[in-house]
Amino acid sequence: MALGASHRLADGVEAVETMTRFALAVLALASGVYTYLGVRSILDGSATAVFFAAMIYSCAVSVAIYAFWTYMARFFPHITSRSGRTAMLGIMALGCAMIIAMASWLNAAALAGSAAVEQHLAESIQDYTADLDRAHENALAAQSLLPDIQRASERFQRLSDQEKQSGALTGTTGAGSVVQLLAQMAAQLRELEAGINASRDQVTTLFAEGQARISAMRTLLSSPGAIEPRADKFSEEAVALTGTIAALEQTSIAGSVKRAAEDLSLGFIAPVASGLEADLVNRQDTVIATIRTSVAAQSKVLSDAANQILTREPVPERRFVPLSGAEAVLLYASDFIPSWAGAISIDLLPAVLVFMLAIAHASLRKQEEGMAFAERITAAELMEAMRVQRALAANGVDLDALTRRENEPGRTDGESPTAEEPSNITSLDLPAKGPRKGPQP
Structure with missing residues (x-):
């Protein structure tokens, strides 16, 4: 029974020897083809130079893979000592690492390079969209001050009208110094309001331009065809969008609002009381001092609000970095695990064949050791x-x-042979x- 099983196992090992060589050759050829495609995606130069360089590299990879696994399949199954097996396993691990370094990542680039570049473009679109939204928010932040400015302007104008018509502040009607001062403060606040409204139109225009750029980038991402020309046009749109975002950051009027609010208090010039009577002059001076205090308080409120807007973190300048298929596959490796698994399996699948042969030869040796000498003697x-x-x-x-x-009986191994022996x-x-x-x- 053991003799028959041993013979069948030996016959099986001999029968698959040709198939093993054929499998190694096919796998090495497949790895070489995908390596060629991966190398072409990262080389620059004339078409002829790129072709020959990629062809030579892929041929070298195919020969190296075939030779390495042929040696391993030939020698590893027949090494029985523990130290020898350990050394061969170490060599196999080193060879696998070198194969992955010189071929597997290029195979992955050939399998998923275009998809990885599209992934890079999609990630860039998300980043640029977030930057455009932040720049838009920062530019429009000063618009939140507009209601306070309008209320202050209306209040000063209303007090001016009331003082002029009914003498609500000084008790004397007419267009005196108090009316002039209140009208002056209302006019300054209206100018500030007009500046904020004017900046809103510019912000709207720039934001619409940025959205158009992002829409064009999304169109390039979803368009069919080769990825290289689409990536080049995408890069042009990204550069233009970067300029739009920078211009949008410069349109923030918060700094101007802060300076104008400080000027309300620092540049306050009280007019000389215009009353003819001493009592009226005193009343006018009292009202002007009250107005000064009110203007100072309003100035501080607007200045603090503008300062909070200015302390917002600005949008950092972003630069689009074009990537080749091989670089994108490495950068987004976690998103393309199946492609990486397939690329590595093509190169390292022969290791499974080597271990199968090693197990078969070990089983064959074990069966032969349990057989009688007459059953395992060769011709x-x-x-x-x-x-x-x-x-x-x-x-x-x-x-x-x-x-x-x-x-x-009684004969010991130490006895001397007789004369006849x-x-x-x-x-x-x-x-x-x-x-x-x-x-x-």
Whole structure:
């Protein structure tokens, strides 16, 4: 039973030897083809130079992979010592790492390079969209001050009208110094309001331009065709969008609002009381001082609000970096695990065949060790034994007698041979190996 299983296993190992070589050749060729495609995506220069450079590199990769796994399949299954197996496993690990470094990542670039570049473009669109929204928010932040400015302007204008019509502040009607001062403050606030409204139109225009750029980038991303020309146009749109975002950042009127609010208080110039009576002059001075205090308070409120807007973190300048398919596959490797697995499997699948052969040879050796000597002797060993037997018979040595004496009771291994027994069988003159001339005994 063991003899039959051993023979069938040996026959199986011999039968798959040709298939093993064929499989290694096909896998090495496949790796070389995908390596060629990956190399072409990262080389620059004339078409002829790129073709020959990529072809030479891919051929070198195919030969290296085929030679490495052929050596491993030939030697590893027959090494039985622990130290030898450990050394071979270390060499195999080193070879696998070198194969991944020189071929597998290029195979992954050939399999998923275009998709990885599109992933890079999609990520860039998200980043640019976020930057445009932040720049728009920062530019419009000053618009939140507009209601406060309008209320303050209306309040000063209303007090001016009331003072002019009914003398609500000084008790005396007419267009005196108090009316002029209130009208002056209302006019300054209206100018500030007009500036904020004017900036809103510019912000709206720039934001619409930025959205158009992003829409064009999305169109390029979803368009069919080769990725390289689309990536080039995408880069142009990204550069233009960067300029739009920078211009949008410069349109923020928060700084101007802060300066104008400070000027309300620092540039306050109180007019000389215009009353003819001393009592009216005193009342006008009192009202002007109250207005000064109100203007200072309003100035502080607007200045603090503008300062909060100015302390917002500005949008950092973003630069679009074009990537080749190989670079994009490395950068977004976690998004293309199936492609990486396929690329690495093409190169490292022969390791499975090597281990299968090693297991088969180990099982074959174990079965042969459990067999009787007569079952595992080879034809060459049998012919050699017969030659030795003939040589001993020609020298007068009776092997049967020697065997009986060795098995006699009381005979120890340390006893000296008798006179009839040869003292050194190895000293017999054995005929040379090989075919003999003449009649055989």
